[in-house]
Amino acid sequence: GAGVSQTPSNKVTEKGKYVELRCDPISGHTALYWYRQSLGQGPEFLIYFQGTGAADDSGLPNDRFFAVRPEGSVSTLKIQRTERGDSAVYLCASSLGRNMNSPLHFGNGTRLTVT
């Protein structure tokens, strides 16, 4: 079946611009996660949604980062006033349940480059 879909696969933007990254989770998955991965490192947690609400946003680095999931399905990660340090691969994952006995399924990410 269809997996987690992320668009665009690549995004190049200039410093100071605003970007939106989209995630389409697996159908029926209530939990959705955003991670960020820099070169040579493991993925870093950003935010977790259960349904429409952000249950844990402790990983967002600062107030330039914001994410929404208005209908409990598609999610958008929004980054304002981008900085070169925001360059990374942004990964989205979804899972079935509320507890950690449900594996996360990841998309292939959006590679963001800030010039």
Add this chain to the structure above:
Amino acid sequence: DAKTTQPPSMDCAEGRAANLPCNHSTISGNEYVYWYRQIHSQGPQYIIHGLKNNETNEMASLIITEDRKSSTLILPHATLRDTAVYYCIAQYGNKLVFGAGTILRVKS
């Protein structure tokens, strides 16, 4: 959240079993052990997870010690396509916290 320790890299001959170790000495009773792998330019791929008992699926086997302080991921017949970064994660709560993982190189 328990911290995990993995060797930075390992080599394995094609066709042989790959045994990837992981230490999680501070794991609590409610924390699952998860294994993921990541091939270049792709998102992490779920392999297997367990709580107390050993687990097996079509991809791998997971052996968890009785005291749960360590575990081993076993790929029974490694192929060149199994070359990847393998992450061992011990997690409770609502998120997975990734470490640096083990780079497994399968060689012909």
